Amino acid sequence: VTARRATAAIAVLVVVIEGYFLVRYLAFGALFHLYVHGLLGVGLALAGHAAWRARRPGGAGAPELLGVALAGHIASAVPDVLFLTAEIPHAAWMDVFVAHISIHFVPAPLALTFAVLAAGVAAQVARVAGAARVLALSALLAVALPAGGLAARSPLPSSIEDLRADPRIALTCALPDALG
Amino acid sequence: VAPSPLLRAGLLGALALAVAGIGVLAHLSGEVHRLHDPNAGMRQLDLLFLDEPAPLLDRIGGPPAAGVLVLVVCDGCSAPSLRDDAVAEVRVTGDREVARAYALQVADRDRVGPGYALITADGRVRYRTFDPSVSGNAEEIRILVRSLPGGRGPT
Numbered sequence: 001v002t003a004r005r006a007t008a009a010i011a012v013l014v015v016v017i018e019g020y021f022l023v024r025y026l027a028f029g030a031l032f033h034l035y036v037h038g039l040l041g042v043g044l045a046l047a048g049h050a051a052w053r054a055r056r057p058g059g060a061g062a063p064e065l066l067g068v069a070l071a072g073h074i075a076s077a078v079p080d081v082l083f084l085t086a087e088i089p090h091a092a093w094m095d096v097f098v099a100h101i102s103i104h105f106v107p108a109p110l111a112l113t114f115a116v117l118a119a120g121v122a123a124q125v126a127r128v129a130g131a132a133r134v135l136a137l138s139a140l141l142a143v144a145l146p147a148g149g150l151a152a153r154s155p156l157p158s159s160i161e162d163l164r165a166d167p168r169i170a171l172t173c174a175l176p177d178a179l180g
Numbered sequence: 181v182a183p184s185p186l187l188r189a190g191l192l193g194a195l196a197l198a199v200a201g202i203g204v205l206a207h208l209s210g211e212v213h214r215l216h217d218p219n220a221g222m223r224q225l226d227l228l229f230l231d232e233p234a235p236l237l238d239r240i241g242g243p244p245a246a247g248v249l250v251l252v253v254c255d256g257c258s259a260p261s262l263r264d265d266a267v268a269e270v271r272v273t274g275d276r277e278v279a280r281a282y283a284l285q286v287a288d289r290d291r292v293g294p295g296y297a298l299i300t301a302d303g304r305v306r307y308r309t310f311d312p313s314v315s316g317n318a319e320e321i322r323i324l325v326r327s328l329p330g331g332r333g334p335t
Contacts, residue, residue: 028224028320029311029316029317030223032212033224035200035204059185083226083323089226089228089327092227101227104221105221110220114204117197117200124189125193129189154219158229158230160235160282160283163219167287169285169286170280170283170286171280
């Protein structure tokens with residue numbers, strides 16, 4: 001009964017907090033941020049937990065896993081919470097929260113962070129299966145993917161000229177205008 | 181018969197990935213993704229990363245007399261309505277030259293914005309972002325305006 005109550009309590013907490021995130025990100029038209037930070041935070045948390053748990057006896061119940069996943073999401077979304085609740089704009093130092101700024105600039109951020117979540121889930125399944133090598137590989141992948149992405153990230157622009165350096169952005173002097 | 185722990189873990193993992201995957205794919209195929217900044221990293225970053233003289237100030241009517249100018253750059257969109265606790269002047273333009281000067285026009289489509297730039301009373305541009313729903317994101321703009329010099333009004 002105690003385990004069921006704990007599961008129900010943490011499940012309610014997850015629904016409330018994730019529901020808050022979903023509603024607020026939707027209101028700002030910013031689901032991209034929900035996915036990038038959510039997938040990264042939950043994936044890393046699941047992978048880290050699987051690696052930590054593998055060395056300890058006993059299984060991990062649903063409350064523990066839900067709590068870990070929720071904590072991972074919250075840790076990676078702290079700057080967004082500060083923006084929404086305390087009206088504090090983002091700043092470069094907020095990278096301390098699971099690379100909150102820099103993760104935007106990795107190649108294919110949505111695909112990469114989804115892969116991190118998949119690696120975290122794989123690590124948990126491997127833990128339950130007792131497949132130590134698969135667990136180690138999955139957990140390593142969950143860390144190596146964002147680390148590699150961050151190493152290859154594009155720099156944060158600091159001027160309009162930096163923004164225009166992107167070939168997908170129109171140049172200031174378009175040819176038709178120059179001719180006209 | 182209760183499912184084995186491994187089967188249960190596998191099913192839950194597959195469910196989690198399916199939910200996340202469907203959400204990501206829906207986002208990638210949606211209007212917001214299509215209209216947003218081609219550089220995904222710059223999408224509503226909410227970080228005041230610019231601090232330079234605003235380009236084409238004369239063409240957009242000069243800097244704001246006070247507070248912050250919200251320069252909305254788009255084709256036919258409506259202006260956001262900010263609450264009184266932000267000191268802001270909102271101007272909307274579909275001028276392509278202005279859009280290019282503020283890096284708010286994409287190269288491969290004839291589309292101006294949609295997006296906006298924030299310009300302070302001393303004529304400096306402090307922020308620029310594409311935003312598929314500028315008028316719908318007044319709250320986000322208000323927070324950014326209030327964090328800039330002169331942008332905080334009475335609460």
